[in-house]
Amino acid sequence: MTKTAPIHPQTIVLVEDEKELANEIKIELERLGYLVRMASIAEAADAARVGDAAMMIMDRMVFGEDSLETLEVLRKQGVKVPVLMISALSSIDERVRGLKAGGDDYLSKPFAMVELAARIEALLRRLDDVRTTKLQAGDLEMDLIEQTVHRGSARIDLLPREFKLLEYFLRHPGQVITRAMLLQDVWHYHFSLETNVVDVHISNLRKKIDVRGGASLILNIRGAGFMLNADA
Amino acid sequence: MLEFLRSSAVRVAVGFVVATTVATTAIFGLVYFQIKAADQRSNRVILEDEAAKSINHSVDELRYAFEVRLTHDLRRLDYAALFGADRKLMFGNIDELPAIPLDGKSHFVAASPVPGGDNRMEPAIFVAQTRPDGSIMLLGRSLLETLAFRRIVQSALATGLAPMLLLALAIGAFFARRASRRLTTIHDTIARIMKGDMHLRLPVRSQHDAIDKISRDVNLMLDEIMRLLVQIKGVSDNIAHDLRSPLAVVHAQLERGLESPDNEELRGVARQALAHIDKAMLTIAALLRLADVEYGPKSSKFHTIDLSAICADLFEFYEPLATSKSIQMALEIQSPVQILGDGDLMREAVSNLIGNAIKFTPEGGTVRVSVTQEDGKPVVRVRDNGIGVEPAERDKIFQRFYRTASGHRVPGSGLGLSIAAAIANLHDFDLRFDDNHPGAVFEMAGRRK
Numbered sequence: 001m002t003k004t005a006p007i008h009p010q011t012i013v014l015v016e017d018e019k020e021l022a023n024e025i026k027i028e029l030e031r032l033g034y035l036v037r038m039a040s041i042a043e044a045a046d047a048a049r050v051g052d053a054a055m056m057i058m059d060r061m062v063f064g065e066d067s068l069e070t071l072e073v074l075r076k077q078g079v080k081v082p083v084l085m086i087s088a089l090s091s092i093d094e095r096v097r098g099l100k101a102g103g104d105d106y107l108s109k110p111f112a113m114v115e116l117a118a119r120i121e122a123l124l125r126r127l128d129d130v131r132t133t134k135l136q137a138g139d140l141e142m143d144l145i146e147q148t149v150h151r152g153s154a155r156i157d158l159l160p161r162e163f164k165l166l167e168y169f170l171r172h173p174g175q176v177i178t179r180a181m182l183l184q185d186v187w188h189y190h191f192s193l194e195t196n197v198v199d200v201h202i203s204n205l206r207k208k209i210d211v212r213g214g215a216s217l218i219l220n221i222r223g224a225g226f227m228l229n230a231d232a
Numbered sequence: 233m234l235e236f237l238r239s240s241a242v243r244v245a246v247g248f249v250v251a252t253t254v255a256t257t258a259i260f261g262l263v264y265f266q267i268k269a270a271d272q273r274s275n276r277v278i279l280e281d282e283a284a285k286s287i288n289h290s291v292d293e294l295r296y297a298f299e300v301r302l303t304h305d306l307r308r309l310d311y312a313a314l315f316g317a318d319r320k321l322m323f324g325n326i327d328e329l330p331a332i333p334l335d336g337k338s339h340f341v342a343a344s345p346v347p348g349g350d351n352r353m354e355p356a357i358f359v360a361q362t363r364p365d366g367s368i369m370l371l372g373r374s375l376l377e378t379l380a381f382r383r384i385v386q387s388a389l390a391t392g393l394a395p396m397l398l399l400a401l402a403i404g405a406f407f408a409r410r411a412s413r414r415l416t417t418i419h420d421t422i423a424r425i426m427k428g429d430m431h432l433r434l435p436v437r438s439q440h441d442a443i444d445k446i447s448r449d450v451n452l453m454l455d456e457i458m459r460l461l462v463q464i465k466g467v468s469d470n471i472a473h474d475l476r477s478p479l480a481v482v483h484a485q486l487e488r489g490l491e492s493p494d495n496e497e498l499r500g501v502a503r504q505a506l507a508h509i510d511k512a513m514l515t516i517a518a519l520l521r522l523a524d525v526e527y528g529p530k531s532s533k534f535h536t537i538d539l540s541a542i543c544a545d546l547f548e549f550y551e552p553l554a555t556s557k558s559i560q561m562a563l564e565i566q567s568p569v570q571i572l573g574d575g576d577l578m579r580e581a582v583s584n585l586i587g588n589a590i591k592f593t594p595e596g597g598t599v600r601v602s603v604t605q606e607d608g609k610p611v612v613r614v615r616d617n618g619i620g621v622e623p624a625e626r627d628k629i630f631q632r633f634y635r636t637a638s639g640h641r642v643p644g645s646g647l648g649l650s651i652a653a654a655i656a657n658l659h660d661f662d663l664r665f666d667d668n669h670p671g672a673v674f675e676m677a678g679r680r681k
Contacts, residue, residue, distance in 0.1 A: 110513045112510065191579070195553060195587050197587075223503065
């Protein structure tokens, strides 16, 4: 995966007490063009309060301390910085607790770096404007009110779930989208799958929205997932 | 010995002895005091009666009467005397007037000299009364007899109590020793079991007393622990194997890649290694998941969920995959089938069943999903007409990491059915396999309602 570094690199504050894992995350994120600052829970909270962090990655347990409490306090103080929780606690209950306390996303260890990178990108480029009524990519247009999709002048009929799937891609243009993200956000399934069901759904969607002979609107990103090809 | 004394059986025996002693002494005491009180009451009545009758006798009559009384002891008078107004003895068998009111009522005097006596002092009851001529008449009765009676009671108590106490002690000690011998045996056995003799069991005799009952329970617990130990050993062997295999492959691949001069080959090898590591991580995630469902606290998210809706949703999710493999899918759903449960977990369980069915069904096959209420019990069935499960393997498919001989080529962690079974169990559902002639039926049915 190649990616050009943004002109103004964004600072990610990383709270993780497993040294080697923290180092790997730092190297990978710096390779992707982010500035990474390792911090304790207290330092991270300070950085968030003064607006020094574009986002934070927080382990649930750091040196035996539960970072959820700090996060809850931050949220009560009105600090809105996006927070990605990572944790060795994998149960659904723990995930729900993490999100309730103010986490924006939750990743259980072990996770792949591409998964982490994709989640970070999604959080950093999250569109806060939910009032959008029209989404676009190239000559494909989605009307959220009419629930219709057109490619050029041709109307495309999609099943409700296919519509949601496409909407998710249109809302995250140019971002790597992993299968786990689609399962979680489009189907609301919170478990991992051993089959390639998601790929089949994507290929069915492609058949409907792609123009014969043209480049596909949804690209496969090897070893990671998919990406909306906004230039198609 | 100290341990023996500290044992609860000994404490019970000693307590029993103490209680017996207290009760017996109390009864003896009560009898003694009752008799003593009755005796004194009658003595007092007699004395006061005598005094009242004699008050108007002349001095000479009195002197005569006293002699008769004292010598013939008709009404058991021990003391009789007349004192002058100056409180000097005029006649009688007591030298000094005791310090009691001169009111014709009986009074207790703790020590007064024994008549005709050798200076012994004994308790007695006296009545003193001033006569019309100013002289003072004194009548009295010794309490020596009451004292003698008390001594008899005490010695009876002593001689009776001692053998009884010995008997109680003996019985208590016998039971205590017996119980402590059994407890010692149990203690020793448990110590040996803890040292590793897991096949040992506590002795259980034919008597159905409390110790036998507890021993039996402990034995059952040990059986269960043994079963789990064997199971855990099997599981950890499987875990080791399932993680070692991909790691060994990764190791070999990376070695090969490092030795290759070709940069492109190294990249290809690294990619393959990553895929293997991903597989290992999937296995670990599934294991954690399983532990979470099986041993974690019961989910706090139990509420009313609709199995029909969950299955319909999953059906829609899986249908494109089936179609891509030329497998037909069919859905039979009655009206909403509501249960109390965790929607996320139930979705995961049914997802595993449908995913499995599609995995093990060849092209042209059919996978049917149904949700029904049968006898008021919710039932989810996933049937396929695929390769099915060999009879010999049917009771093993729910074990962790078990993969059927024919399923070995199909990718997966081998934990899907274990997780589904654990989730079913958490919801008071049973997950069962049935033959579909050909193919498999997995039936998840509620246990009660």
